[in-house]
């Protein structure tokens with residue numbers, strides 16, 4: 053019945069913007085690709101920080117080489133869905149030379165079948181996350197967008213509808229004190245010191261939290277994001293040093309696959325301080341393993357973990373365990389999911405303004421109508437547009453490097 057009323061997919065196309073071959077600061081889904089003097093590239097501690105020449109800037113080691121992948125999927129009635137993620141030109145090859153075969157000719161509602169075939173057919177080269185999974189995620193999101201646009205329904209309604217009227221956000225950036233003034237419920241700061249800095253690094257990190265606590269008052273949430281840069285010992289020391297300043301959680305202290313390490317940090321952390329991670333985990337299986345470590349919040353990125361189809365499964369794992377799932381900020385792709393999750397009481401908004409002093413669309417400039425929180429919130433009515441409710445900005449120069 054369904055295939056009689058819903059169109060079939062005519063064509064999938066993949067484009068990229070930015071990345072290593074473009075000028076610095078293209079932004080888009082590769083939101084780390086910003087201009088000079090941006091807080092997001094200001095001596096943030098990373099797994100590369102122990103090498104002096106890569107300590108000052110993440111762009112120096114190539115955090116922005118990939119660029120934005122844009123996947124567009126056109127149905128045979130002319131309706132087009134699309135999505136963006138971080139995979140750039142390399143993602144284009146995977147879409148146009150491999151994944152296309154599972155998509156063209158299918159009914160626009162056959163998302164689960166396509167998703168399963170994309171995962172199974174790429175198992176021999178995908179690994180457990182990263183570029184290939186980002187690409188699959190992008191295709192999956194474009195399929196959901198197309199399905200919504202064909203049915204004239206917002207994605208969150210296709211998922212079963214909102215469980216709350218609005219999404220409340222915490223802000224990630226260098227200025228939680230300003231985020232508080234803007235109405236956010238909390239602020240998450242990057243760390244600037246790692247194990248190679250020894251106890252001095254622990255003290256400096258705690259001093260930064262102490263200073264922000266002073267500025268924000270006793271109740272505003274403050275969190276720290278380690279971006280995979282610590283080890284268990286350093287993370288444990290930082291957690292205890294920050295406990296007097298009521299640090300709410302300590303995030304992504306370790307590289308993704310160090311599950312035993314996460315278990316140990318959770319055991320060592322001061323009572324009441326949450327341990328969180330997940331943005332660099334791909335695959336459902338990694339989240340199952342992660343969930344078993346006992347971390348308090350799993351933080352998949354819907355553009356990187358396998359897409360919305362996988363995110364729904366991850367949220368179910370977390371729910372069954374009594375864990376929260378608070379996705380890594382991925383703009384509209386996160387909003388439509390989290391408003392339907394009972395175990396996501398708040399969400400992340402990533403500040404992309406250079407000084408984190410005002411809100412700016414996270415994926416600017418690639419999306420038109422990308423919503424930003426007002427007073428730290430987005431009401432569900434803002435999401436009431438077909439698909440993910442955004443369009444591609446025609447002013448962004450896109451390149452289609454491969455065609456099938």
Ligand SMILES: C[C@H](O)[C@H](O)[C@@H](O)C(O)C(=O)O
Pocket residue numbers: 092096224241242277279331380381400402
């Ligand atoms: C600010 C962080 O270092 C990252 O840039 C950000 O992507 C992140 O990890 C986050 O949780 O938002």
Ligand SMILES: [Mg+2]
Pocket residue numbers: 277279303304331380
């Ligand atoms: Mg993070």
